[in-house]
Amino acid sequence: xxxxxxxxxxxxxxxxxxxxxxxxxxxxxxxxxxxxxxxxxxxxxxxxxxxxxxxxxxxxxxxxxxxxxxxxxxxxxxxxxxxxxxxxxxxxxxxxxxxxxxxxxxxxxxxxxxxxxxxxxxxxxxxxxxxxxxxxxxxxxxxxxxxxxxxxxxxxxxxxxxxxxxxxxxxxxxxxxxxxxxxxxxxxxxxxx
Amino acid sequence: xxxxxxxxxxxxxxxxxxxxxxxxxxxxxxxxxxxxxxxxxxxxxxxxxxxxxxxxxxxxxxxxxxxxxxxxxxxxxxxxxxxxxxxxxxxxxxxxxxxxxxxxxxxxxxxxxxxxxxxxxxxxxxxxxxxxxxxxxxxxxxxxxxxxxxxxxxxxxxxxxxxxxxxxxxxxxxxxxxxxxxxxxxxxxxxxxxxxxxxxxxxxxxxxxxxxxxxxxxxxxxxxxxxxxxxxxxxxxxxxxxxxxxxxxxxxxxxxxxxxxxxxxxxxxxxxxxxxxxxxxxxxxxxxxxxxxxxxxxxxxxxxxxxxxxxxx
Amino acid sequence: xxxxxxxxxxxxxxxxxxxxxxxxxxxxxxxxxxxxxxxxxxxxxxxxxxxxxxxxxxxxxxxxxxxxxxxxxxxxxxxxxxxxxxxxxxxxxxxxxxxx
Numbered sequence: 001x002x003x004x005x006x007x008x009x010x011x012x013x014x015x016x017x018x019x020x021x022x023x024x025x026x027x028x029x030x031x032x033x034x035x036x037x038x039x040x041x042x043x044x045x046x047x048x049x050x051x052x053x054x055x056x057x058x059x060x061x062x063x064x065x066x067x068x069x070x071x072x073x074x075x076x077x078x079x080x081x082x083x084x085x086x087x088x089x090x091x092x093x094x095x096x097x098x099x100x101x102x103x104x105x106x107x108x109x110x111x112x113x114x115x116x117x118x119x120x121x122x123x124x125x126x127x128x129x130x131x132x133x134x135x136x137x138x139x140x141x142x143x144x145x146x147x148x149x150x151x152x153x154x155x156x157x158x159x160x161x162x163x164x165x166x167x168x169x170x171x172x173x174x175x176x177x178x179x180x181x182x183x184x185x186x187x188x189x190x191x192x193x
Numbered sequence: 194x195x196x197x198x199x200x201x202x203x204x205x206x207x208x209x210x211x212x213x214x215x216x217x218x219x220x221x222x223x224x225x226x227x228x229x230x231x232x233x234x235x236x237x238x239x240x241x242x243x244x245x246x247x248x249x250x251x252x253x254x255x256x257x258x259x260x261x262x263x264x265x266x267x268x269x270x271x272x273x274x275x276x277x278x279x280x281x282x283x284x285x286x287x288x289x290x291x292x293x294x295x296x297x298x299x300x301x302x303x304x305x306x307x308x309x310x311x312x313x314x315x316x317x318x319x320x321x322x323x324x325x326x327x328x329x330x331x332x333x334x335x336x337x338x339x340x341x342x343x344x345x346x347x348x349x350x351x352x353x354x355x356x357x358x359x360x361x362x363x364x365x366x367x368x369x370x371x372x373x374x375x376x377x378x379x380x381x382x383x384x385x386x387x388x389x390x391x392x393x394x395x396x397x398x399x400x401x402x403x404x405x406x407x408x409x410x411x412x413x414x415x416x417x418x419x420x421x422x423x424x425x426x427x428x429x430x431x432x433x434x435x436x437x438x439x440x441x442x443x444x445x446x447x448x449x450x451x452x453x454x455x456x457x458x459x460x461x462x463x464x465x466x467x468x469x470x471x472x473x474x475x476x477x478x479x480x481x482x483x484x485x486x487x488x489x490x491x492x493x494x495x496x497x498x499x500x501x502x503x504x505x506x
Numbered sequence: 507x508x509x510x511x512x513x514x515x516x517x518x519x520x521x522x523x524x525x526x527x528x529x530x531x532x533x534x535x536x537x538x539x540x541x542x543x544x545x546x547x548x549x550x551x552x553x554x555x556x557x558x559x560x561x562x563x564x565x566x567x568x569x570x571x572x573x574x575x576x577x578x579x580x581x582x583x584x585x586x587x588x589x590x591x592x593x594x595x596x597x598x599x600x601x602x603x604x605x606x
Binding site (some may be wrong): 026028029032052053056059062063065066067069070121122126127129187188189190191 | 214260262263290292293294298299300301305307308311312327330333337354402473474475476478479482483490
């Protein structure tokens with residue numbers, strides 16, 4: 001009984017706040033509505049006995065949305081709460097496509113004869129995840145980690161406005177122990193390099 | 194079912210206990226303040242109570258254009274996040290919620306503070322507040338990664354994410370002894386996510402109070418109390434992680450947890466006066482270039498010790 | 507709480523996200539739509555894991571989805587920053603080609 005009520009509560013919160021993302025006209029509210037949607041989904045995932053994955057979903061997504069709100073404010077450069085405006089295109093066509101996709105997916109969910117369950121959840125789900133990652137599924141992590149590293153590098157290359165030539169001069173000689181002049185930084189770091 | 198009901202009843206005590214601890218912390222802080230200004234200690238001790246009464250009677254004011262919903266969520270959220278953190282702390286052998294992933298739960302709750310502090314800054318619709326909110330996020334980016342790895346160290350030592358297991362793994366030797374770097378980083382992060390001491394730029398006086406600049410009345414009371422509660426919760430969480438939980442002679446375990454927590458809070462309050470404020474952009478390089486490798490080495494050392502020793506020391 | 511219900515909720519999240527990703531003009535809002543779509547996929551993955559094959563290693567797929575989400579965010583913000591810097595715009599219609 002209680003799990004069912006909780007499930008419905010979290011489901012309604014997840015979908016409603018997901019929809020609110022595109023309804024509210026404040027950037028901060030949109031980002032945090034999405035965060036609430038993720039928290040609700042994380043809670044449902046915990047209900048599905050995936051404790052660890054549910055909690056880290058909440059952890060990661062709240063962090064991500066806090067940063068996302070900052071980016072939104074930075075790009076927009078104004079407060080839409082004070083000047084509401086419509087930043088959408090093809091609303092009707094999008095709505096039709098979305099509804100059609102929902103009908104197809106829902107039909108699939110309801111009418112596909114799902115196979116019977118294989119096995120039962122392991123006693124300690126988190127420990128078994130760790131063992132899978134460090135054992136039979138290690139290749140997955142070995143693939144993900146260079147992909148994540150490449151993402152870090154690529155994102156920095158794209159987004160960083162100043163490279164080492166800006167800091168250290170064309171021949172990379174500015175700064176250092178004996179050259180005297182310090183690298184040109186708009187803001188000095190805490191280590192005095 | 195019975196145990197769930199009694200657990201829920203017990204959990205009602207939790208917010209009040211945390212509030213009392215926060216009041217004690219505020220009183221201690223006020224005593225040190227008044228002694229530094231040459232006033233009597235008793236004047237300091239009643240200062241938080243007097244301030245509470247004053248704020249309760251004060252009228253709330255709101256700037257035009259403020260996003261009151263988000264602002265109020267941010268204000269009330271600090272205390273809620275603190276309570277949710279304490280929920281998983283074992284008091285001796287008793288915990289309010291024995292989550293198998295208690296450590297990750299704590300981490301998720303402290304990430305919640307990113308959102309709450311920023312919402313406080315954003316919702317007020319005031320320049321100073323927004324500056325404070327941004328300062329907190331900039332600082333959070335620096336402290337969060339080292340904090341995550343610092344939290345990993347006790348989990349590696351105990352081989353578990355459940356706090357009862359982490360506490361029991363310290364029967365022989367407290368983790369603080371062989372994980373000092375992890376503890377120091379953790380303590381600094383607690384001070385940082387409470388916007389306290391050297392990491393208080395988000396509420397700094399140079400920005401007219403930052404995120405708390407525009408708060409008044411009950412809203413201000415909630416935020417100031419919530420900040421102390423977050424600090425207390427962080428200190429209390431260090432007890433099962435690094436100080437052997439409820440282990441200690443003569444007294445029952447739950448009392449030891451409270452005693453150790455309050456001692457740590459006292460350390461945080463004293464340490465506030467010993468360090469200059471650190472600007473977030475300076476912290477970034479220190480945290481990522483200096484502290485991160487240090488914490489990684491700490492985790493590696495802990496892992497090697499666990500493997501060689503076949504368990505915690 | 508059954509598999510069908512979980513998948514229905516997941517489908518609803520996916521559809522709402524798809525609507526957002528198609529209809530929004532601001533890059534960050536498009537990314538929010540995509541995030542919501544991945545959110546639906548994530549929930550469906552959790553449901554399928556629990557109701558069909560709760561084997562220890564099936565959870566790995568959920569971690570892959572989480573990693574995909576972070577990659578999407580990081581690259582999205584990086585690309586949006588480049589577009590914003592070179593054109594002072596954050597609208598998808600302004601970025602018809604990706605060269606700067």
